[in-house]
Amino acid sequence: MSTKRDSVVICEVGPRDGLQMAQGRMATDVKLRWLRQLADAGLREIEVGSFVSPRAVPQMADTGDVVRGALAIDGLTVCALACNLKGVIAAHEAGAHVVAIPISVSDTHSRANVNKGTDDQVEAVRAIVDWVRAQSRPMRIDVAAATAFGCSMEGQVSRKRVAQVAAALAAAGADRVALADTVGYADPALVRDTVREVQDAIGARLTKLHLHDTMGLGLANALAGLEQGIREFDACLAGLGGCPFAPGASGNIVTEDLVFMLESMGHATGVDLPRLLAARALLHEALPGETMRSGVAAAGIPRTFRASAALA
Amino acid sequence: MSTKRDSVVICEVGPRDGLQMAQGRMATDVKLRWLRQLADAGLREIEVGSFVSPRAVPQMADTGDVVRGALAIDGLTVCALACNLKGVIAAHEAGAHVVAIPISVSDTHSRANVNKGTDDQVEAVRAIVDWVRAQSRPMRIDVAAATAFGCSMEGQVSRKRVAQVAAALAAAGADRVALADTVGYADPALVRDTVREVQDAIGARLTKLHLHDTMGLGLANALAGLEQGIREFDACLAGLGGCPFAPGASGNIVTEDLVFMLESMGHATGVDLPRLLAARALLHEALPGETMRSGVAAAGIPRTFRASAALA
Known part of the structure; x- marks a missing residue:
């Protein structure tokens, strides 16, 4: 078990994964005010939106x-x-x-979602x-291996x-x-x-876990990842996001609670918890x-809470 | 990290810790029907109530x-x-x-709750x-060291x-x-x-964790205990119970989700998850x-779920 108390990066995905599932729309200027609050609270990495069809996901049109x-x-x-590639070009153009x-690691899930199997998708990444490498401005390429812990269509997905898919993505050049x-x-x-099995295949190229709290196990799963050396997690303010496959289910792991857990354990997240909680007001x-x-x-916040900086 | 996939005992505390915080009252015959459903689902240990002042906790009068x-x-x-002792005698008489x-490990919390410090309480346990030992019918004596991970009055509680309190309780004869x-x-x-520190002091006499999900960390904390060899947990159907010190906060860890986590990990709980979920209807x-x-x-229940028995 890795108990080294080093820093952990939290990538806030609320403006993308949270808002794309929301019933209401958030105006562009409100999104930007919210992003500024999140950044002011200390979040250094935010997934701010997605370049997908505005007809399919109107919340992301801006x-x-x-x-x-x-x-x-x-x-x-x-x-x-x-x-x-079309979306990637748009992302690059926007800066x-x-x-x-x-x-999707699950071939069935991949075909259902984008009408292409996993192998074709790996080729698309290549x-x-x-x-991207041919452009003058560099852009980091992160690939998320979706349905890596099971699929609503295929069921269990073998480790x-x-x-194998992670190794193929690394070989295709994903950062x-x-x-x-x-x-x-x-x-x-x-x-x-x-x-462990993916680390054996691609080492430190595996950087992050994207976890949902659907069954209430989100932070326990994050702890398991942390113990294996993972130091980067996606999370969502207020746990927005839901699960498109289970109406009424919980969404992403909750940024506030993840910060509380990590800082209490002595891992520096750089996030100021009171300021993070204040960023909920605009969302609400x-x-x-x-x-x-x-x-x-x-x-x-309990009176015993000490941020990692105070523990050091 | 202990990854041995052995069995885990879940002690359902809903009929006590859950109902004592509830606004409504549950009639005695309904409680008994509910207990039977919980037992039918496979729970082998249930905290069915408390022998305390019926004026203070009317839900427990029966x-x-x-x-x-x-x-x-x-x-x-x-x-x-x-x-x-009065309550213990009543518990023994009832069978x-x-x-x-x-x-309470926190002396301040102890005095506020029962007007006696922790040392006096340890003497009371003696x-x-x-x-109990002088009676012809044996009765197991479990002591819960409350506020063991912090206190709303004293703040941090030293390990x-x-x-020391755990050692004193063991020396006083708690089973x-x-x-x-x-x-x-x-x-x-x-x-x-x-x-770890309590295990160093009293070894296997430390059997159980009683965790709340107040900050959303309940199952992550249970996982940490499990990894240290703890094989007994209190939990509450539907996570009833709340926190008397934080109105609106979550209660005990959720039995259903704990069973899901443990069984998915290969730990046998003896609990049938669909039958457990069915026991929510009567509660509602x-x-x-x-x-x-x-x-x-x-x-x-996700389609990938396999109870531990099926994993063996």
């Missing part, structure tokens, strides 16, 4: 403007999601520092890498398969690979075993119909 | 009848909570198999042990202090000692370090105003 606005926030790493590309529990089926033993105002979760927000 | 009724359930270990006694995160301040590193019917939590209940 992602170009959001990326351009976010670039004005000092020190912020601006990420955007894209599913194909995103990082493009995040989801690829073409994307070639295109061997996950490691970083993340494992995503897209449908929320993971448990801590599965996270531990899968992370803009999208009053959304369920906002967080144990820390409901109970208040 | 605990004698509930204990006597629960004794008719085949194979069930019937636990009851008591705070002093409880186990009496659970909370003792007198209780003497009384050394927790280990088993549990550590309770009474106010929900624990984090996985604190659980790991505290469990009897107490329609209570917030019922559970990721597994909201999202449904």
Whole structure:
């Protein structure tokens, strides 16, 4: 078990994964005010939107403007999601520092979502890498191996398969690979075993976990990853996001509670918890119909809490 | 890290810790029907009520009848909570198999709750042990070291202090000692370090963790305990219970989600998850105003789920 108390990067995905599932729309200027609050709270990496069809996901139609606005926030790493070369080109044109590309490990899930199998998608990543590398401005390419801990269509996904796809993505030139529990089926033993197998295949190229709290196991799964050396996690303010495969289910792991856990354990996240909690107000105002979760927000920061800096 | 896939005992505390915080009352016959459903789902140990002042906790006024009724359930270990000798005598007279006694590690918390300091309470346990051992019918004596991971009054509670109190309780003759995160301040590193220190002091006499999900870290904390060899956990169907120190906060860790986590990891709990979920209906019917939590209940049991028996 890795108990080294080093720093952990939290990538806030609320403006993308959270808002894309929301019933209401958030206006561009409100998004930018919210991004600024999140950055002011200390989040250094934010997935600000996605370059996908505005017909399919109207909440993301303004992602170009959001990326351009976010670039004005000092020190912020601006990420955007894209599913194909067209989206990657748009992300690059807008000036995103990082493009995040989801690829389903489950072939069935991949075909259902993008009408292409996993192997074809890996080939598409290779073409994307070639295109990005040919540009004068560099852009980091992160690939998220979706359905890495199970699939609502195929059921269990073998760890061997996950490691093979991760190795293929690394070979295709992806800078970083993340494992995503897209449908929320993971448990801590599965996270531990899968992370180990993928680390054996691609080493430190596996950087991040994207976890959902569907079954209430989100932070336990994050702990299992942390113990295997993972130092980067996606999370969502107020746990927005839901699960498209389970109506009414919880969404992403909750940024506030993840920060509380990590800082309490002595891991520096760079995030100021009271300021992070304050960033909930704008979200609630803009999208009053959304369920906002967080144990820390409901109970208040306990008087025993010491941020990692105070523990050092 | 202990990854041995052995069995884990879940002690359902909903009929005590859950109902005592509930706004509504559950009638004695409904409690007994509910206990039978919980036992039918495979729970072998249930804290069915508490022998405390019916003026202070009117929901528990029928605990004698509930204990006597629960004794008719085949194979069930019937636990009851008591705070002093009078309550222990009542638990013994009713026929409880186990009496659970909370003792605050925080002296301030102890004085505020029972007008006695921790040392006096340890002495009270000694007198209780003497009384119980003098009876012809044996009764197991479990002591829960409350506020073991922090106190809303004193703040941080030192691990050394927790280990000293645990050692004193073991010396006083308690059969088993549990550590309770009474106010929900624990984090996985604190659980790991505290469990280790108490194990160094009293070895296998430390059997159980009683965790709350106040900050959303309940199952992550349970995982940390599991990794240190703890094989017994209190939990509450639907996560009932709340936190008397934080209105609106979450309650105990959720039995359904704990079972899902443990069984997915290959630990046998003896609990049938679909039957456990079915036991929520009666609870909802009897107490329609209570917030019922559970990721597994909201999202449904995923198709990849295999109970530990199927994994063996």
